[in-house]
Amino acid sequence: MQVYPDTHYAATRDDDARWPGLDGDCETETCVIGGGLAGLATALALAERKRSVVLLEANRLGWGASGRNGGFASAGYPLSMRELVARHGLSDALALWRLSAEALAIVGRRAEALGPTTRQGQGALRCRMAWQPDNLRSHVDWMNDQFGPGFVYLPPTELRDMLATDAYADAFVNPASLQIQPLNLARGMAHAAVRAGARIHEGTTVVGVKAAGAARKVVTRTGTVVARHVVLAGGAHLGMLDTRLGLATVPVASFVVTTNPAPEKLQEAIRTRFAVSDLRVATDYYRVLPDGRLLWGGRANAFAYSTEGIRARLKSDITRIYPQLSSLGIERAWSGLMPIARHRMPVIGPLAEGLWAAACFGGLGLVNTTLAGELIASAIADGDDRHRRFAPFGLPFAGGSIGRAAFQLIYWRHQIEDRLRRPRTGAKG
Ligand SMILES: Cc1cc2nc3c(=O)[nH]c(=O)nc-3n(C[C@H](O)[C@H](O)[C@H](O)COP(=O)(O)OP(=O)(O)OC[C@H]3O[C@@H](n4cnc5c(N)ncnc54)[C@H](O)[C@@H]3O)c2cc1C
Numbered sequence: 054m055q056v057y058p059d060t061h062y063a064a065t066r067d068d069d070a071r072w073p074g075l076d077g078d079c080e081t082e083t084c085v086i087g088g089g090l091a092g093l094a095t096a097l098a099l100a101e102r103k104r105s106v107v108l109l110e111a112n113r114l115g116w117g118a119s120g121r122n123g124g125f126a127s128a129g130y131p132l133s134m135r136e137l138v139a140r141h142g143l144s145d146a147l148a149l150w151r152l153s154a155e156a157l158a159i160v161g162r163r164a165e166a167l168g169p170t171t172r173q174g175q176g177a178l179r180c181r182m183a184w185q186p187d188n189l190r191s192h193v194d195w196m197n198d199q200f201g202p203g204f205v206y207l208p209p210t211e212l213r214d215m216l217a218t219d220a221y222a223d224a225f226v227n228p229a230s231l232q233i234q235p236l237n238l239a240r241g242m243a244h245a246a247v248r249a250g251a252r253i254h255e256g257t258t259v260v261g262v263k264a265a266g267a268a269r270k271v272v273t274r275t276g277t278v279v280a281r282h283v284v285l286a287g288g289a290h291l292g293m294l295d296t297r298l299g300l301a302t303v304p305v306a307s308f309v310v311t312t313n314p315a316p317e318k319l320q321e322a323i324r325t326r327f328a329v330s331d332l333r334v335a336t337d338y339y340r341v342l343p344d345g346r347l348l349w350g351g352r353a354n355a356f357a358y359s360t361e362g363i364r365a366r367l368k369s370d371i372t373r374i375y376p377q378l379s380s381l382g383i384e385r386a387w388s389g390l391m392p393i394a395r396h397r398m399p400v401i402g403p404l405a406e407g408l409w410a411a412a413c414f415g416g417l418g419l420v421n422t423t424l425a426g427e428l429i430a431s432a433i434a435d436g437d438d439r440h441r442r443f444a445p446f447g448l449p450f451a452g453g454s455i456g457r458a459a460f461q462l463i464y465w466r467h468q469i470e471d472r473l474r475r476p477r478t479g480a481k482g
Contacts (some may be wrong), residue, residue: 054256055112060387061311061348062120062236067170070244072114075254075276081107083433084271084280086259086294088112089119090235090418091411092286093242094426100249102434107278108251109271111258115239117288121389122419123309123338123350125177125328126161126231128154131415132397134200141445143199149442150200156424157229163242163423164233171237173343177230177328180212180221184474185332193225203228215325220374232328232340233419259287259294262408269407282433285404286411286425289390298410301400301448302392303460306357307335307416309350309389310367313382316345322375323347334467337370347371347381353416355461360386373475391415393460395449401425402440404448409433 054074057063083099085092088110099106110116128150130137137146164172181189193206205226207215212224243253261272262283271278285295289304319341323329328340335353342348351370358366363386372379394400394413399421404410409432411425431437452459 074256083282084278087286088114090422097246098426098430100251118389120236126419167241174232180224289392314345
């Protein structure tokens with residue numbers, strides 16, 4: 054079992070409860086593999102519906118991407134709403150938007166119940182880089198007309214009052230977006246699931262899933278679980294436990310640092326409590342934490358960097374946008390893996406009778422993992438078929454190592470474009 058990596062979230066987690074490893078054989082209706090937000094959301098949603106469920110986590114709960122992310126919780130998908138409308142029509146896109154918005158409301162209620170150490174803030178700014186064309190006003194009008202999220206357009210002067218940088222042109226506020234301490238959320242959901250009757254085992258790696266009559270046998274080194282339903286929620290760490298799912302995903306690394314506390318210095322540059330990101334493919338995303346540190350995430354890579362490499366690269370990203378923050382010291386740096394499907398939509402639904410996938414949330418998993426949990430649990434408990442909304446995307450082959458290389462090339466192309474068009478102000482990256 055791997056311990057939590059040295060993240061700000063692990064250092065500030067609300068509690069350090071542990072859940073025992075599986076010891077022996079048992080039966081249940083549903084066995085969930087993976088104790089990230091997707092697995093925990095599924096186990097909690099099943100337990101809330103009074104269904105029997107056992108969750109198996111190889112490491113600690115929230116050890117993967119769920120305990121390492123930026124903490125931005127917003128409705129929507131990695132595939133933009135414009136692309137969704139273009140490919141699937143307005144009515145399907147609207148139905149998908151509503152599902153994600155409902156999940157955001159559930160995440161908000163759960164985070165609120167866990168208190169301010171979990172629900173750390175509300176509201177997010179999405180900024181257009183100074184070199185990017187097309188002001189955001191028409192996008193805001195279109196989103197508000199079609200989906201009603203209540204985005205608020207911010208012209209350059211108002212944005213400049215909030216963010217002391219020339220890097221951005223204009224922006225919009227997403228008022229419903231939440232800022233979450235994701236490891237506290239994951240652990241809080243685990244406590245709630247156990248209170249509702251779920252069984253959770255940490256330090257229990259699933260090594261195989263075999264047919265067992267009408268059910269399946271989930272095999273670990275210390276015991277087995279026989280279940281009618283098995284939910285694959287192992288994120289990028291599931292390996293080839295299910296070959297089709299494995300071959301349909303590209304694991305992509307993203308990176309986060311936190312700085313030393315510097316509330317006054319930060320106030321000179323970032324004069325807002327909104328979280329901030331931009332419109333680039335591999336966006337910078339950052340927010341000032343309640344304890345006066347800056348959390349800054351960014352980049353997306355098919356290959357991980359060393360901790361020192363993350364520190365250096367993200368420090369240069371911070372300084373490029375805010376030269377006045379060049380003296381900030383980096384306290385912690387970490388990376389996480391997120392699996393992405395070729396179509397950039399989550400994979401939610403049955404792979405076979407009784408075998409479910411909750412996977413491929415990309416960089417927007419804080420909310421859609423809860424959506425997956427709700428859809429799968431209500432399908433198992435009540436025969437709800439809303440998960441079919443995700444069936445048209447399928448499980449296309451992601452290309453294996455060629456797919457990873459292709460992702461890297463696309464990312465490098467965007468990086469070069471960014472460098473060439475960036476105005477020659479501020480520090481070099
Ligand atoms: C650096 C970074 C920043 C991000 N920022 C944001 C953000 O700001 N907002 C947002 O919405 N999303 C963000 N994301 C994405 C989001 O974190 C993920 O989409 C989400 O956490 C995925 O959850 P998961 O449960 O599917 O996977 P994970 O959290 O990776 O959990 C999978 C778990 O399954 C376990 N597991 C795997 N295989 C087995 C096995 N064989 N047996 C038992 N257990 C197993 C693993 O140990 C792991 O704990 C970010 C991701 C990263 C990496």
